Amino acid sequence: MVRSMTASRAEKTYICPGCSTAVLPGIAHLVVWSEDHLFGAAAGLAERRHWHTNCWTTRTYRYR
Numbered sequence: 001m002v003r004s005m006t007a008s009r010a011e012k013t014y015i016c017p018g019c020s021t022a023v024l025p026g027i028a029h030l031v032v033w034s035e036d037h038l039f040g041a042a043a044g045l046a047e048r049r050h051w052h053t054n055c056w057t058t059r060t061y062r063y064r
Contacts (some may be wrong), residue, residue, distance in 0.1 A: 001034070002030055006028055016049075023051070030052075
């Protein structure tokens with residue numbers, strides 16, 4: 001599942017798994033998680049990751 005996070009709703013700092021740099025508060029980005037997690041939907045949601053939009057768009061196959 002991929003959801004957009006608007007700049008006005010981005011309130012925390014996260015580390016982007018695509019480039020290993022900070023996704024700062026106030027920066028629009030994507031929130032990504034697995035809907036078919038081995039341990040259920042709640043586990044997938046708990047392991048969600050915050051990506052820079054460009055990092056997600058240009059990611060390599062290993063992240064798909």
